[in-house]
Amino acid sequence: MSAAVDPEAVTYVLAAGNPAVERLIAQARGLGGPVVAVVAGPESLPLAVASAGVDRVLWLGRCWTAFPEAEPGAESGNSTGAELGAGTGAGTGELGDDRPAEAYAPAVADLVVSQPGNVLAGRGPAERVWLGAAAAALDAPVLTGVAELGLVDGQVVAVREVGGGIGQETVAFDGLVCVMTEGRRPVEPLAGPQDSARAEVAQLAAGFYPMTVLQATPAPGPGVDLAAAKLVVGAGRGFACQGDLALAERLADAMGAAVACSRPLAEGLGWLPKDRYVGISGMQIAPDLYLAVGISGQLQHMGGVRGAGTIVAINKDPGAPIMAQADYVLAGDLYELLPALTAAVAGEQR
Amino acid sequence: MKIAVAYKWAADPSEASVNADGEVDWSRAKPAISEYDAVAIQVARELADAAGSGLIGLTAGPLEVAAPLAAKAALSRGLDSLTAVADDSLAGADATRTGRALAGAVQRDGKISLVIMGDCSVDEGAGLVPAVTAGWLGWRAMLEANRIEIDGTGLLIERQAGGAVEKISFAGPAVIAVAAGAVKPKPPGMKDVLAAAKKEVIQLTAAQVGVGLAQGEVLARARLETPARRGVLVDATDPAAAVARLIGSLATDGILAGGPK
Numbered sequence: 001m002s003a004a005v006d007p008e009a010v011t012y013v014l015a016a017g018n019p020a021v022e023r024l025i026a027q028a029r030g031l032g033g034p035v036v037a038v039v040a041g042p043e044s045l046p047l048a049v050a051s052a053g054v055d056r057v058l059w060l061g062r063c064w065t066a067f068p069e070a071e072p073g074a075e076s077g078n079s080t081g082a083e084l085g086a087g088t089g090a091g092t093g094e095l096g097d098d099r100p101a102e103a104y105a106p107a108v109a110d111l112v113v114s115q116p117g118n119v120l121a122g123r124g125p126a127e128r129v130w131l132g133a134a135a136a137a138l139d140a141p142v143l144t145g146v147a148e149l150g151l152v153d154g155q156v157v158a159v160r161e162v163g164g165g166i167g168q169e170t171v172a173f174d175g176l177v178c179v180m181t182e183g184r185r186p187v188e189p190l191a192g193p194q195d196s197a198r199a200e201v202a203q204l205a206a207g208f209y210p211m212t213v214l215q216a217t218p219a220p221g222p223g224v225d226l227a228a229a230k231l232v233v234g235a236g237r238g239f240a241c242q243g244d245l246a247l248a249e250r251l252a253d254a255m256g257a258a259v260a261c262s263r264p265l266a267e268g269l270g271w272l273p274k275d276r277y278v279g280i281s282g283m284q285i286a287p288d289l290y291l292a293v294g295i296s297g298q299l300q301h302m303g304g305v306r307g308a309g310t311i312v313a314i315n316k317d318p319g320a321p322i323m324a325q326a327d328y329v330l331a332g333d334l335y336e337l338l339p340a341l342t343a344a345v346a347g348e349q350r
Numbered sequence: 351m352k353i354a355v356a357y358k359w360a361a362d363p364s365e366a367s368v369n370a371d372g373e374v375d376w377s378r379a380k381p382a383i384s385e386y387d388a389v390a391i392q393v394a395r396e397l398a399d400a401a402g403s404g405l406i407g408l409t410a411g412p413l414e415v416a417a418p419l420a421a422k423a424a425l426s427r428g429l430d431s432l433t434a435v436a437d438d439s440l441a442g443a444d445a446t447r448t449g450r451a452l453a454g455a456v457q458r459d460g461k462i463s464l465v466i467m468g469d470c471s472v473d474e475g476a477g478l479v480p481a482v483t484a485g486w487l488g489w490r491a492m493l494e495a496n497r498i499e500i501d502g503t504g505l506l507i508e509r510q511a512g513g514a515v516e517k518i519s520f521a522g523p524a525v526i527a528v529a530a531g532a533v534k535p536k537p538p539g540m541k542d543v544l545a546a547a548k549k550e551v552i553q554l555t556a557a558q559v560g561v562g563l564a565q566g567e568v569l570a571r572a573r574l575e576t577p578a579r580r581g582v583l584v585d586a587t588d589p590a591a592a593v594a595r596l597i598g599s600l601a602t603d604g605i606l607a608g609g610p611k
């Protein structure tokens with residue numbers, strides 16, 4: 001099939017309206033050649049990415065982004081999630097600020113075909129759309145769960161997880177690959193601009209699909225930085241109703257912990273925002289303490305807390321899978337144990 | 351607008367095991383309609399009904415995906431017909447080849463202009479097939495949609511991403527992935543199961559839809575050990591005593607400030 005990968009070939013890292021590319025850059029460096037960031041977003045975004053340690057930045061154009069980091073100090077518009085102008089026609093809003101990043105998928109496909117290279121992206125919805133466009137354009141395999149990535153004798157070699165994390169494979173590829181890095185960590189703020197280390201930013205005359213973000217409303221509630229939290233209380237379906245989550249909030253307040261949850265609470269029930277659920281398709285966190293309350297411990301959830309220092313499980317079912325995956329196990333009713341724990345923690349601090 | 355919905359006939363990895371050499375053994379894991387694909391099928395059915403359109407099911411995988419048991423499981427959820435790219439060369443296919451197979455089936459049909467998919471499959475969980483399929487088709491793609499509305503010739507999508515709820519509008523052929531919690535899927539009833547047996551199933555090979563060969567050579571395998579946890583049982587009969595013991599242990603471990611009283 002395709003010839004060996006040119007060690008000088010570029011590696012693309014995709015930043016579709018989200019400036020958090022550090023983890024991608026670290027993996028991209030394993031492949032040798034220059035690292036080129038492909039960016040859509042307001043003008044400040046390619047500049048921020050240019051200081052993140054890439055060799056070159058290609059700016060496709062403006063797009064709507066919900067990430068406040070994209071426009072530090074912006075007074076209005078995007079970062080406040082105000083209603084956007086409907087534009088004069090689909091996707092033709094003057095500056096493109098009302099265009100979803102997904103609209104640039106054909107530009108990404110054209111780019112990787114005109115100058116072939118390996119492609120790396122995160123798990124955000126727009127990043128995945130771009131990665132899919134690149135994979136199809138290159139007819140390149142898509143790799144996920146990649147722990148290590150390197151170039152050995154002109155072949156891309158990846159170590160990746162298989163079978164939901166029970167096994168690991170080392171695989172060699174003759175041609176280019178597209179890699180999705182797992183997890184959807186909260187956006188880590190970029191280090192302040194260091195002009196000396198700032199890569200060149202070039203604007204590309206990019207094609208896009210006419211698409212319009214008509215309206216964007218910020219999700220209610222303050223943002224919580226789960227990735228940075230040392231102590232995390234995870235709430236699951238063991239809570240009977242949304243109001244009962246106050247028990248978890250009170251405990252978290254007393255401990256100085258952040259509240260996370262299992263996927264059904266964020267998607268389906270909608271009790272907490274989507275960026276609070278932990279697991280293979282959500283946040284992957286490594287706090288010192290993860291206190292799982294009313295969570296059964298399914299593989300998809302536990303994949304998000306494998307790196308936790310200590311896991312405590314509170315569950316009324318002694319046979320729940322989590323009970324075999326915890327350091328401390330309390331088989332009991334959360335409605336009795338949480339108030340007692342909150343009172344005891346608060347008492348300790350006095 | 352002719353509507354299709356794609357799903358995966360997949361096994362749950364929590365039922366898989368791994369041998370000492372790191373080879374994953376799926377033999378005891380029974381495949382089914384992947385959990386979130388049932389959500390997509392229901393959303394697609396409601397859309398098709400609202401649009402007065404039929405609903406074509408699409409799937410790709412090894413031969414077993416077209417077996418009567420698998421086909422009926424999908425058809426009974428409200429599909430009008432099924433097109434299955436069923437070929438043993440697609441066992442364990444990555445998103446690029448699966449996407450090629452699904453796109454090929456869409457192109458053969460020639461009239462489909464909207465493909466609905468689920469959030470991610472239970473076995474791979476990567477959520478990339480909708481994006482790659484759109485890439486192969488040269489169509490628009492939007493993921494994590496909570497609501498889809500057909501608005502004249504265009505689509506109105508509502509989704510939560512990056513801390514905001516967004517309403518997005520566009521026209522043109524598209525692949526839309528539905529958020530995991532968009533609807534609560536209803537299990538099929540007896541009537542649906544009986545009707546499923548009479549519905550049309552078209553079976554295609556990988557070659558018929560232009561799927562290339564699998565790439566990559568496995569050099570080594572290993573079994574991954576999850577870090578052993580201590581599994582200390584704290585008797586919870588008396589909540590106050592239980593939490594005091596827990597706090598004491600966590601303090602001794604240096605995780606919580608303070609210590610046993």
Ligand SMILES: Cc1cc2nc3c(=O)[nH]c(=O)nc-3n(C[C@H](O)[C@H](O)[C@H](O)COP(=O)(O)OP(=O)(O)OC[C@H]3O[C@@H](n4cnc5c(N)ncnc54)[C@H](O)[C@@H]3O)c2cc1C
Nearest residue numbers: 236237238262263279280281294295296300301316317334
């Ligand atoms: C492709 C795919 C990806 C997924 N990705 C994720 C992911 O990233 N993250 C994630 O979390 N899930 C994910 N899931 C879902 C996952 O499989 C489980 O369904 C989910 O994690 C279960 O959530 P839960 O533990 O809160 O609920 P349940 O499994 O219903 O468990 C509730 C637990 O609460 C206990 N309980 C009930 N009442 C009480 C009480 N009064 N006191 C104490 N305990 C009580 C019960 O004994 C039970 O163990 C995914 C699923 C699929 C198919």
